[in-house]
Amino acid sequence: MSDNENQKQGRCGYVAIVGRPNVGKSTLLNHLLGQKISITSRKPQTTRQNTLGIKTEGEIQLIFVDTPGLHSNQDKAINRFMNRSAESAIRDVDVVVFVVDRTIWTEADEKVAEEIVRSKAPVIIALNKSDRLEKKSDLIPQLQNLSNRFPEAELIPLSALHGQNLKELEEAIIAHIPEGIHYYPEDQVTDRTQRYLVSEIVREKITRQLGAELPYEVAVEVEEFKYQGKICHISALILVERDGQKKIIIGEKGARLKKIGQQARMDMERLLESKVMLNLWVKVKRGWSDDDRALRSLGYDE
Known part of the structure; x- marks a missing residue:
C-alpha cells in the first residue's frame, strides 16, 4: 500500500x-x-x-x-x-x-x-x-x-x-x-517527543513551586532517557543563570528540589505509563537566555 x-x-x-x-x-x-x-x-x-x-x-x-x-x-x-x-x-x-x-x-x-x-x-x-x-x-x-x-x-x-x-x-x-x-495517524496527539514532554513536566513543576520567586532564566535539558526492563530512567539538568537561583531551586537541605522531583515523577509515570526513576541536578549556565547559540543547543530552534 x-x-x-x-x-x-x-x-x-x-x-x-x-x-x-x-x-x-x-x-x-x-x-x-x-x-x-x-x-x-x-x-x-x-x-x-x-x-x-x-x-x-x-x-x-x-x-x-x-x-x-x-x-x-x-x-x-x-x-x-x-x-x-x-x-x-x-x-x-x-x-x-x-x-x-x-x-x-x-x-x-x-x-x-x-x-x-x-x-x-x-x-x-x-x-x-x-x-x-x-x-x-x-x-x-x-x-x-x-x-x-x-x-x-x-x-x-x-x-x-x-x-x-x-x-x-x-x-x-x-x-x-x-x-x-490527514497529516497524522489518528492515534497521534502531539508532534513532540516523550523526551521533550518530560523536560516540560520538570519545568512546569519548578514554575508552580516557585511562583513569584522563579527567575525566567530556567531551562531543563534531559541528559538520559532510557528503559531498563519496565523502568524508565530519566536524568535531567535544570539550568539557571545565577548562583542565587540555584539555591532557590534546591531549597533548604534539598527539600524543594526533592518536591519538584516527586511531583514531576508522578506526571511522568502517567504520561509514559511506566515506573520512572528520576534524577535532577541544578547547574549555573550564565547568560543562556540571551545567547542564540545556547538557545539552539537547548532545542530552541526555528
Whole structure:
C-alpha cells in the first residue's frame, strides 16, 4: 500500500491558539484534546515553543498550534525566539483562535491583535474565564471593542479551565477546516517527543513551586532517557543563570528540589505509563537566555 493510500481523506487543517502571555492558551488546548500535552502555570512565559496538539475524530483532523504569548518590551534572545514562533504560527494556519480575557485588554493584547490583522486566516475570538463574571453585562465593553477591531470574527465566551462552551468553539473551528488528507495517524496527539514532554513536566513543576520567586532564566535539558526492563530512567539538568537561583531551586537541605522531583515523577509515570526513576541536578549556565547559540543547543530552534 502506498503512502497516499495510507493517508486518510477527509478534512484537515491547522488552528493557531494565540494570545498574550498567561491568558489560558495551553489550558484551552489541553481541554480541547482531552489530555495534557502543554504545561500550564499562573506565570507568564510558561509556553516557550510552538507545540502541536492533534485531534482526530472521524473524517476531521484538527492540528492545534499552542503558541508562546507574544511579548512587548522584552528584548532577550529567548523573548525574540518566542515572538518569532508565535508570529510564524499566525501566518501559516487555516484558522486563528484569539484567546482574550473576558474584561481585560492590555498592551500585550494589542500586539497580538496587530499580528492577527496581518494574517489572512479567519479569526475566532475566545473570551476566556467568562464563568467568573457576576453579570453578563460586564462583557459588553470587551465585546464592543473586539467587534470593532474584528468585525468578521466570531465571538465565543468560554471557560478553558472548566470546559464551558468548548463544543461551540470546536464547531466554529470545523466550519473553516478545508478538505484534504490527514497529516497524522489518528492515534497521534502531539508532534513532540516523550523526551521533550518530560523536560516540560520538570519545568512546569519548578514554575508552580516557585511562583513569584522563579527567575525566567530556567531551562531543563534531559541528559538520559532510557528503559531498563519496565523502568524508565530519566536524568535531567535544570539550568539557571545565577548562583542565587540555584539555591532557590534546591531549597533548604534539598527539600524543594526533592518536591519538584516527586511531583514531576508522578506526571511522568502517567504520561509514559511506566515506573520512572528520576534524577535532577541544578547547574549555573550564565547568560543562556540571551545567547542564540545556547538557545539552539537547548532545542530552541526555528
